[in-house]
Structures are given as structure tokens and as C-alpha cells.
Amino acid sequence: MGKYIDFAYIKTNANFPAVLGHYNIETQGDGDxxxxxxxxxxxxxxSLSVNTDKKVFTCHADSCGEKGNILDFVNLMEGECGLREAAECLAEISQIPCAKPKPAGNNRRQGKSGKKANRKNGSAYSQTGQKKGFKQGKKSVNPEAEAAVKAAFEDGEPLFDDDDDEPDDSLKPLSFQLTLDPNHQYGKQRKLSASAIGRFEMGYCTRGLMSHRWCVPIHDQHGDLVAYVGRFAADPVPAAKAKYKLPKNFKKNRVLFNLNRIAGYADDVVVVEGVFDAIRLHELGIPVVALFGSSVSDEQIEMLTQYFDCVHVMLDGGANKARRKLVDRLAQAVAVRSVVLPDGDDPESVDEEFLREKLPEFVA
Ligand SMILES: [Zn+2]
Incomplete structure (x- = not known):
């Protein structure tokens, strides 16, 4: 899995004198x-002036005129390697992590807010943010049982048995992984980059329930694989086929897609509807989770308040009623801000320029 890069954190904590030293650039003058x-x-x-406190630079030669922030500086010095790579390089030079380090323990809120921690008592969450009794079941699975479950799944059996009527608070981690083809043409059709396909371990499935679908693994907040979502891998989608398929008994309202990659690394989060929206924004370095739709459950709100201080809602353009409803619900629990997309756009398709303008704190 690729690492999460917090551009704002890196730019704030990077060290310009260290960058200049790294490239053997001699400076004149004292102070900032x-x-x-x-x-x-x-x-x-x-000709170049650098403000090491504000972390910006300007070339005063008319023939050149380069200027920008410390990240732009490294990007230019590295031959315009791209902002992701430049950010990693900048972090290394400045000897800082690529995102705010997690405090010790699993729950970043521990100790910070007694109120929030207390609210967790009596809920499905323990104080460490782990679901009670959650991890235990996984280790007992033997390879034969695993193969049998995978075969049953590929033969079209439901993914989870629902023969117990007990209310079950936990999501069961899958005991198998689907065999997926990451090189199938649908990935290119969808304009998914090779790095995104690798990072999210996506690919095309040829067998069983998910056959003819481009599948994206879904993990819970601890990183355990709990399901796959399958997008029908051709357009237009035939009328008889569902565009997206989730296992019948999958409790999608207990999961925030992508939370496992960003939990503890960001104070703010952008909330989108679909997994492909989330994948696109994550690749741009924006902390993001997807709801699998435009409504939010109590469990999802609980997770949002547990991990984040502020939520930026970015539903598909035109979903005005759904957006207002979602913002109203979230606002009762957490600071929330609305980012309205143009009609017909969604976070996967909208111009990068638009994102830069609306989410300046995330997009470098
Ligand atoms: Zn210059």
C-alpha cells in the first residue's frame, strides 16, 4: 500500500535552509x-530571494521569474518530478514524516478528549478504537476452509452466511482474496493510473458473483479486508445488470471506504459517495472516505467524529437535496463544510483546477 502524503503538513514543517543546503545552494543574508x-x-x-519563514521563493530576473512555495522549489529542482514525489523528497530532506505521526496507541483521540472517549463507552467500539472481539475470529481459518469459501463465492454463493439471527456488530474479515487482473482494459478506460490500481489492489474478476466486474477491495478501519465492490466492466451497463455490486449481506453502513489508509493521519476529511471518487482524490493527496452512496449511518458518523475534526462534504453535482440532508445530519456531530460540484460532475471527473480552488488546504 502506498503511503498517505499530507501536503499541508509537509509544507508547514519542511525546512527551507535544509533544502538549499541539500542542493548546495549558497545563500547571502541573515534572518528569514x-x-x-x-x-x-x-x-x-x-536573483533569487527566499523567505525561509514563509517558505516561498521568487526569482527577480525578468527572463526567469520562477516563484512558488517550498514544494514547488523541490519539484523544479527534481526536474518537475510531480508533486507527490516532490513531497516525499521534501519530507526526506527536511527529515520529517510524510504526514503527522500517529500518537502512541491506536486511537489518536485517546487522552485528547475525555468527552469523545467517554462517548465510546457502551458502543461497539472499545477505547482503543478497535471493535470488541473483532480480530479473534480471523486466525482460526485454515487454508482448506479458506479455499472452500473462495470456491463457494466464485460459484455464486452469498458471501456471508446469514443463518444466525443474532444482531452482529462486527464486520467479518474475508478469509480469501479474489484473483483479479489489474491489466484489464477497464482500468485504462476508467483512466485509473497504474499506481492507483496497485495501491488499491483493484482488478477485473472473471468468475462467480463478481464476474465481468472491476473489483475494488473494501477494508474496515483497521485494514482488514471485509468485501469487494464490483463495477460492471463495460459501458453502457446492460439494463439487466447492476452497475455496482456488493455482497448481499455486506453491511456497507458500517464501513467508510479508505478510512484505513488515512485514520490518524489527517484532522480533516472529504466525504464522497463512491469508491472511484475516493480513489481519485486519494491519489491527489486529499484525505478522503466514501460512504457508498449519499446517506450516512450512525456508525459512519461515529467513525467520522472519532477520527476527524472537520468533514468536507463533496457529493455528486446536482444531488442538492441529498447533500443538504447529509450536511444537516453531520452538523449535529462534527464540524462540516459543503463543497458543491457543478451539475453533472462528480469528484472523479471534476477539473483538478476546481479541487485546487475549493480544497486549497489539501491540493498542492
Ligand atoms: Zn531565475
Missing amino acids: EVRCNCPFHDDETP
Whole structure:
């Protein structure tokens, strides 16, 4: 799994003198304002001014005029390697992590807010943020049973047996993994990058319930695989086929897609409807989770309040009624902000420029 990169955290905590030293750039002047020969044009005089406190630079030569922030600086120095790579490079030079480190223990809220911790008592969550009795079942699975379950699933059996009527608070981790083809043309059709396909371990499934579908694994907040969602891998989707398929008994309202990748690493989160929306924003370095739709359950709200201080709602453009309903519900539990997309757009398709403008704190 690729690591989560918190651009805002890196830019705030990066060290400009360390960056200049790393590239052997000599500076003149003391304090926060220094000058140096511009590395982006053939410079005889010190044309580049750097404010090491604000972490910005400007070249004063008319022929050049490069300027930007510390991340832009590293990106340019690395031959425009791209902002993700530049951010990782910048973090390394500055000797900082790529995102705010998790405090010790599993629950970042522990100790920070007694109120929040107390609210967890009597709920499905223990103080550590782990579901009670959650991890135990997994280890007992033997390879034969695993193969049998996988075969049954591929033969079209329901994914979970629902023969017990006991209310079950936990999501059962899957005991098998589907064999998926990451190179199937649907990935390219959907404009999914190779890195996104690898990071999210997506691919095309040829057998069973999910056959002819592009499948995305779904994990719970601890990173345990709990289901797959399958998108029919051709457009237009035939009338007889569901566009998206989830296992019949999968409790989607107990999961926030992508939470496992960002839990504890971000204070703010963007909430979107679909997994492909989330995948796109995650690849841009935006902390994001998907609801599997436009409504939110109490369990999902609980997770949002447990892990985040502020929620930015970004539903598909045009879903005004659903958005207002969702914002009203969330606002009772957590700070919430609404990002309205143009009609007909969704977070997967909307211009990067739009995201940059509406989510300046996340998109570098
Ligand atoms: Zn210059």
C-alpha cells in the first residue's frame, strides 16, 4: 500500500535552509530573507530571494521569474518530478514524516478528549478504537476452509452466511482474496493510473458473483479486508445488470471506504459517495472516505467524529437535496463544510483546477 502524503503538513514543517543546503545552494543574508543565485536560470547575480519563514521563493530576473512555495522549489529542482514525489523528497530532506505521526496507541483521540472517549463507552467500539472481539475470529481459518469459501463465492454463493439471527456488530474479515487482473482494459478506460490500481489492489474478476466486474477491495478501519465492490466492466451497463455490486449481506453502513489508509493521519476529511471518487482524490493527496452512496449511518458518523475534526462534504453535482440532508445530519456531530460540484460532475471527473480552488488546504 502506498503511503498517505499530507501536503499541508509537509509544507508547514519542511525546512527551507535544509533544502538549499541539500542542493548546495549558497545563500547571502541573515534572518528569514536570504538571496542566492537562481538555480532555474543561468544566474550571475543573486536573483533569487527566499523567505525561509514563509517558505516561498521568487526569482527577480525578468527572463526567469520562477516563484512558488517550498514544494514547488523541490519539484523544479527534481526536474518537475510531480508533486507527490516532490513531497516525499521534501519530507526526506527536511527529515520529517510524510504526514503527522500517529500518537502512541491506536486511537489518536485517546487522552485528547475525555468527552469523545467517554462517548465510546457502551458502543461497539472499545477505547482503543478497535471493535470488541473483532480480530479473534480471523486466525482460526485454515487454508482448506479458506479455499472452500473462495470456491463457494466464485460459484455464486452469498458471501456471508446469514443463518444466525443474532444482531452482529462486527464486520467479518474475508478469509480469501479474489484473483483479479489489474491489466484489464477497464482500468485504462476508467483512466485509473497504474499506481492507483496497485495501491488499491483493484482488478477485473472473471468468475462467480463478481464476474465481468472491476473489483475494488473494501477494508474496515483497521485494514482488514471485509468485501469487494464490483463495477460492471463495460459501458453502457446492460439494463439487466447492476452497475455496482456488493455482497448481499455486506453491511456497507458500517464501513467508510479508505478510512484505513488515512485514520490518524489527517484532522480533516472529504466525504464522497463512491469508491472511484475516493480513489481519485486519494491519489491527489486529499484525505478522503466514501460512504457508498449519499446517506450516512450512525456508525459512519461515529467513525467520522472519532477520527476527524472537520468533514468536507463533496457529493455528486446536482444531488442538492441529498447533500443538504447529509450536511444537516453531520452538523449535529462534527464540524462540516459543503463543497458543491457543478451539475453533472462528480469528484472523479471534476477539473483538478476546481479541487485546487475549493480544497486549497489539501491540493498542492
Ligand atoms: Zn531565475
